[in-house]
Amino acid sequence: MRRIENATSRQVTFSKRRNGLLKKAFELSVLCDAELALIIFSSTGKLYEFASSSLQATVGRYLRHTKATHRLQPPSHQHDLQSVQNEATSLLDEIESLEVSKRKLLGEGLGSSSYEELEQIEKQLESSLAHVKARKYEVYKEQIEQLKEKEKYLAAENAKLAKKCFVQREFRQSSAQVGEISTHLEHSSIFDVETELFIGPPKSRSIK
Numbered sequence: 001m002r003r004i005e006n007a008t009s010r011q012v013t014f015s016k017r018r019n020g021l022l023k024k025a026f027e028l029s030v031l032c033d034a035e036l037a038l039i040i041f042s043s044t045g046k047l048y049e050f051a052s053s054s055l056q057a058t059v060g061r062y063l064r065h066t067k068a069t070h071r072l073q074p075p076s077h078q079h080d081l082q083s084v085q086n087e088a089t090s091l092l093d094e095i096e097s098l099e100v101s102k103r104k105l106l107g108e109g110l111g112s113s114s115y116e117e118l119e120q121i122e123k124q125l126e127s128s129l130a131h132v133k134a135r136k137y138e139v140y141k142e143q144i145e146q147l148k149e150k151e152k153y154l155a156a157e158n159a160k161l162a163k164k165c166f167v168q169r170e171f172r173q174s175s176a177q178v179g180e181i182s183t184h185l186e187h188s189s190i191f192d193v194e195t196e197l198f199i200g201p202p203k204s205r206s207i208k
Helices: 007-032 055-072 077-105 115-198
Strands: 037-041 047-051
Touching (some): 047 055, 077 115
């Protein structure tokens, strides 16, 4: 949601939303018997207001209520500030402790460590190494399974291509055989025609 840049559209939207808000305020005051006051200032400084009874009386009641509430609640700013400071100090101490542990796990700053601390660090490293190896083995198995699936896919694709090549080769061979048969039949027809035309001497006519 952002400000409407066009002034005309902004004014139209303001009028519609303002009327809707005033209507809802009126309905709330009637339906729920609530004392309600609504104050709206437009971008040009024009005032729009609604009150279920009296605007001044409702505002005065609100001011009296807030003053009474403030008197009942003692100021707690100092307490809140001290609590925040204590929490910040605790977090800084925790961060520093984690940094020291991290450096020791990396083999740094071990000069002040006791034998028990060094033994504990060693156990932590062994446990971490075991987790790393286990995860490495899982990743290795996953990669093998992926390669197997890829191999199956490639074998299936290779079989499809081989079948396609075989069909195309058979089709070419069949086409070649059909061509040879057609050529042979054409030559045989020509030979028969020539034989019929040139066998024997021409017949002589008899003279009566």
